[in-house]
Every structure is written in structure tokens, then in C-alpha cells.
Amino acid sequence: MRILSISGQNIASLAQPFSVDFTTEPLAGAGLFAITGETGAGKSSILDAMCLALYGDAPRLAGGAATDEVPDPSGDAIKARDSRAILRRGAAQGWAEVRFTARDGQDYIARWQARRARDKADGRLQNVSRSLSRAADGQPLANQLSAVNEMIVTLSGFSYEEFHRTVLLAQGDFDAFLRADTNDRAGLLEKVTGTGLYRDVSIRIYEGHDAARQAHDALIQQRAGYRLLSDEDRTAMEAENVDLTEAHESGITAAKALQAQLDLHTRHTAALRQLTLAEAAEEQAIADHTSAAPERGHLMRIDRAAPLRAPWLAVQTSETRLAAANIALVGARSLAAEATTKTATARQQSDRAEAEFTAREAEFKAFGPIRDQAAALDQQILSAATEVAAAEGQATRAAQEASALHVALTTLQTEEANHRTTLTETETALASLSADVGLADIWGQVRAQIADHATAREALTASEGEAAKHTEKLARLAQELATLTAQDQTDRTTEADLARQSAELATAISAVETAHPARRAGDLAALSSALADMIRAGADHAAASTDLANARASGEAATTLLATAQGDATRATDDLARAEAQVPVALLIDEAFPVVGIMPSG
Structure with missing residues (x-):
């Protein structure tokens, strides 16, 4: 056990709160130190506070008798050994607290507290309160007087008397320690110095020595109980031993003979019992044989009938x-x-x-030749359908290009109208001009521009004619396309009729199958399919031939028209560009100076 700090208030002569910490300097490194001061300064009060906090008692309270009483400011009398008597006069409450390290290595805090009623200096003293808690986490361990005392004794290893007489020797108590008897002083010194282990070892050695001594004494007593034989007694005992051995061997031989006779008697008894059982079985067999005579006769007859x-x-x-x-x-x-x-x-x-x-x-x-012809016609129909599809595609593209040309022609006509409006405005402006405009110096250039203008106008006229032709051809191609569409619808109707006739023929064939064996069904089905194919091929051949010729002609015409239209469009575009550049000036000069009436001077 190690005291770490002592603190308190209103303990005896110590009125103000005090605290003595042995874990901080200068006390932590002082080693041995003394508490000094004048009489009444509170030296013993510090030790009293430590004892109060740990055990709820103090050395100064042991001076009076157990029955002595002392007056209290409250007017009541209290026992002289009551721990509350240590409370300072005029104080309403007081307390003492000790922080210590126990034998288990952990730190604990023990606290003692006394107070008066209503916290008045003349109030009646209340019961003392004590507590014990763990310093590490403040966990309360006990708060009753007896429980706190038991735990303090367990943690410290000292009762209050032992603590008072060893750890704490109050004033005048050292001589009492010296005057104590040997046993008491030895027990206290063992607790103070920690030599109790050696006492336990010596006790165990003494007990072991005593047990060994007692065992030795017992062995000596047992040895004393044995006596040595004389030569005569020994000879007599040996002769007796020989006689007993011979008698034992004779007894063994007699026992063996008796055992052999007993075994013989046992076997004889068993043989008699077996003989009795055999005789009884013989009699039963004779009786059974006699009673089985009818069955034996029947068995003999069966044996004779077996072959x-x-x-x-x-x-x-x-x-x-x-x-x-x-x-x-x-x-x-x-x-x-x-x-x-x-x-x-x-x-x-x-x-x-x-x-x-x-x-x-x-x-x-x-029908064999007809079938071969139908197969050839089918191939031609497939080729014609492919060519019709290609012709339709070319006709569609030609229609699209003709439409583009028509749009371009409309644009040209609009621009021509705009040019005529400009020409009218130019003629009006020229009418207001003087007739002697000096154009004689540039007559050659003007004449070339007039010729170009005439060429451009002719090209424009030709473009208009070509555009009209293209429009007419486009209308004709549209009409041909409508004709092909109508022909295709007719072919579809014809195909539906042929499918209906094929269904009727299939019904008739089913009737024929009903009247004929099943093995002819495959031949009849093939014949029916061939007949339907030939009928459809004969009906489609003429239409397909016409469509093929028309499609080829239309395709060739569409190709030619497409090439012509593309060339005309190119030329018309070039002529139009030149006409747009030349028409304004040429028209102005042509109207101002007619070619037949103007001649250059000089």
C-alpha cells in the first residue's frame, strides 16, 4: 500500500481546505521528510485526516474511555471516541480524502465526511458518510461504513489497529510498539517488512520435519516387535516345513485320484442317461412304424404306378x-x-x-413437250419481269429529269419576262437621249455584240423548243407507264382466275384419289401441278411477250430521251449564261440604232 495524497477541510485545527500530494515535487523526490511546526499547527491533524478517510477513526480519539462524553455546540453530548468529535469547532461540515495505491496495483480514493443539520454551526450532527471509488474512472465501489471498512482492509492488508501500530505511530505511540509482547511485535513487523512468506516457509519445514520424525519413530517401534529365532527353533521349523511339503504333495496326489474317479462316475451317469433316452426313442420309432403301415402300402402302389x-x-x-x-x-x-x-x-x-x-x-x-415449252416460257417471263423493272426505273429517272428541265424552263421564262421589262425601261430611257451619241468609234465592238445577241436569242428560242419537246415526251412516257400499270393489273386478274381453276382441278383430283389406291396419289398430284402450270403459262405467254416488247421500246426511248435531255440542258445553261451577260447592252443598242439605218461615218 502507498499513500498518494491526503486532503481535507475543518479537521481539528485545520480550518481551510488542504491537500498534500506525494506524487509531485518537492515531496515526490524527497525520500525521507518530516512534518514540523508549532504546537497546534495541525501536524497530527494531517495524520488524523488520513486515518479518518481510510478507517473512519483517528489516534487522538483513543485517549478517552468508551463511556466518556463530551459536549457539542448543538447542545447534545456525544461519545469521546465518536469520529464526529474531530470536526472543528464552529464548522458546519468537514471532510477527509485519501488517494492510495492498493496491493493490486490500482489507485483508489477513500472519503470521510461529517456535517451538521441545515449546514449550521450549531445544528445537530448527522450520521457520518463514507465512500470508496476507483481513481481511474470514478466508479463507486462501496458507500456503507462496514462495506468500506472491509474493502479497505482487503486492499491495504491492514486493519485499523495494525495500520495504527505499524504504518502510523502517533505521538507517544512508539514506546507502546516497543513495549508490545513478542508475538504482537513479530506479527506487526512481518506485515511492515513483508517477511510473512518466510514465516510460512519455516512453518512448512517444521511440519515436514515433525512428520518425518513421527514416521521414523513408528518404524523403530515396528522393528522392536520382531525377535530372532534360535538354531533349535529354526531347525524344528525347517523339519516342520519339510513334513508339511510332503503332506501337501500327498494331498495333491490323492486329490487327483479322487478327481479321476469323480470324472468316471460323471461319465457313467451321462451314459446311463443317454441309454435311457435311446431306449425311449426306439420304442417311439417302433410305434410310429406300426402306425405307418397303411401309408407304406399306398406308397408301394404309387411306386408301382410311377413308370x-x-x-x-x-x-x-x-x-x-x-x-x-x-x-x-x-x-x-x-x-x-x-x-x-x-x-x-x-x-x-x-x-x-x-x-x-x-x-x-x-x-x-x-404433255411432255408442252411442259418443256412452259419451262422455257417461265424463264422468258422472269427475264421480261426483270427488264420491265429496269425500264420502270429508267422511266422514273427520266420523269424526274424532265421535271427538273421543266423547272429550269419556267425559270428561263421568268427571267425572259424580267429582261423584257428591263428592255422596255431601257427604250424609254433611250428615247430621252440625244440622237448624236458618239458610238461611231466603237461600232465594230457594238456590231459584234449585236451578232452575239442574235445568236443568244436563237439559242434561247431553240431551248424553248427543246423544252417543249421534252415536256411532250414526258407526257407520252407517263401515258405508257399508265398503260403498263393497267396491263399489270390485267395480268394479276388473269393469275387469280388461273389460281381458281387450279383449285377446282385440285378438287377433282381429290375425288380421283378417293376412288384410286393411295400409291397413285403422288403421280396424280404431280400431274395436277403440271396441268396448272401449263394453263398459267399459256395464258401469260402472250401478255408477257407484249409487255417485253413494250418495255424494251420504252427503255430504249427513255435512254435516248435522257441523253438528249441532259445534252440540251447543258447547252441551254451555257447559252442562258451568255444571254444574261449580253442581252441588256445589245437590246439597248439595237433599239437605239437599227442595223439597216446606221452606217459608220468616214
């Missing part, structure tokens, strides 16, 4: 098989009659089917 059993079973089996064969014969004859009838019927049906098949096969062979 005849196989022929009898063979006869029975033959009769059963004969009856079954008769029944099967009747059924077979009935089935043969039915089979003969069915065979005749089948033969008739087969003959009719064979005749019909021969006729159909002849018809089918007759």
Missing part, C-alpha cells in the same frame, strides 16, 4: 393339343375364305387402277 405317369401325361397333352388344332383349323378356313374374297376384290380394283394409271400416264407423256 406309367409319363405316358399318361403325354396322352393328356396330345388330346389338349388336338382340340386346339381343330379350333385353329376352323378359324384358318374362315380366314382363307375371307382372304380369297378380298383378293378377288383387290385384284379387280388393281386392274381398274392399272387401266386408269395407264391412261393417265399416256396423257402425262403427251
